[in-house]
Amino acid sequence: MPSKSSDNLPKAPLGLTLAALGTLLFLHVPMWIIFLYTLTPDETTYTFPLPGFTTKWFGVALQRADLWRSLTLSMQVAAIATLAALILGTLAAAAVYRSNFFGRESISFLLVLPIALPGIVTGIALRTAIGGLDIPFSFWTIVIGHATFCVVVVYNNVLARFRRTSGTMIEASMDLGANSFQTFRYVVLPNIATALLAGGMLAFALSFDEVIVTTFTAGQQTTLPIWIFGQLSRPRDRPVTNVVATIVILITFLPIFFAQKISAEASDTEGETK
Template sequence: MHSETQINSHELNNSPVLQRSPDKKSSPRALTLAASAGLLFLHLPMWIIFLYAFTTEQKSYQFPPPGLTLQWFAKAWAREDVWRALELSLQVALLSTLIAMVLGTLAAMALSRSRFFGRDVFSMLLVLPIALPGIITGLALRASYGTFDIPFSFWTIVIGHATFCIVVVYNNAVARLRRSSVNLLEASMDLGATNFQTFRYVVLPNLGTALLAGGMLAFALSFDEVIVTTFTAGQQTTLPIWMYQELIRPRDRPVTNVVAMVVVLITTLPILGAYYLTKDADSADGTGK
């Protein structure tokens, strides 16, 4: 019996199935090179913008830069038009995200838990705004505002941004609800919980990470939106529109690059924080933060 075990172990160790193929040694290296090339392709332009935020050249781009300086950060800090555009963009993004989280969550709960005629049509119509080109959405909103004599204002921008922010929150929420067990809701109701208590203590904790991810993405999309804003802002200037105008009529191009660095930081730091807060939130039902 002992000899048979030794023979079987020897056969298993020498089995060609368990032996590593000689081609597999080159695969990880090739994948690493491909991933590195992809990351370089995606992020090299951003690092070039960061580099030109420190250049001493004011009107044109030269590589390598003729010199490095910090003067453009002081000039960007002193520009009141930058602060006004930043404040408007933050207000629009925050309010659009709030509206999207409320309406997107309600739509996801209605369409994921109910069965009625035309449900798929409603679902398609909800996703349609983000599938359409931005210029189509902008033209449609501008025509609607003109038809009903709605003057351009802060709220026209918010409505325009909310149309596609709702889609992002809806997609995240409906995906999470479809993976959640209906038995949790039934158990909560059987134990005497009201509809609000079931939502507060069962549904919302399970939706927590999905709503956070959808809200972060909606905020990022609204904060850097240009096309829809162009058709709905009128004379108002958000930060992306300010950057676009500065590139068309350059006055201090490095200031635009400094503002671009600020935009990257505004959108990156909260995403990193959300990642570290929610990376272990799906380990068990009801643990969403």
């Protein structure tokens, strides 16, 4: 690892530093404000300064059966969509990495399409297709929708890792008498393990909060984001919504944080995070 030599940096002008700091605060402070509002005793408005402090809303939220159902549903959807993305994304990355075939470039394009096009396109496209085939909207139609845009996250992470892994290691393993399965188990898998973990965690976070595609592919199911969306347009339980929003931030924060940390350490170079 190179030492401090690359850190021979010019000093940033004060104005630039302040502007950069301001942007960082703009990105983060709004989320802290939600945390603050979980403590408000005020049920009907968003009055600031808060008229007092209470922690009772956490207890109230925990008692709500509808929230628990939504939370469980979102967890299940995210888990299965992530599993599907891990399998499909890794297979696609392995194929693109190991061979040169006709249409190879189009694979990346096809996989990135669900996140490059506005979410509403994916949502309504799936709705017309599922509706046109008379398939009832259910848990599984939500999972199918989520998997389309989760695959690319795993694919990008795993492909980036394959490209940094030397192909000679695989050849060495085969030369030393390991069969393909052993090579996969003892050489390839340990190498891509953290990339799978990072990709999987991001896919989970992405699916867990998704709302646009879900509004089109869900039937009567209320995922946690759909529950929050209902509260956004027609606020009925403001204090409970504050608690739920806080819980969602906390549930997604850890996987995102560790996924970014893993990618940063693996590349240990600047640039590309997504």
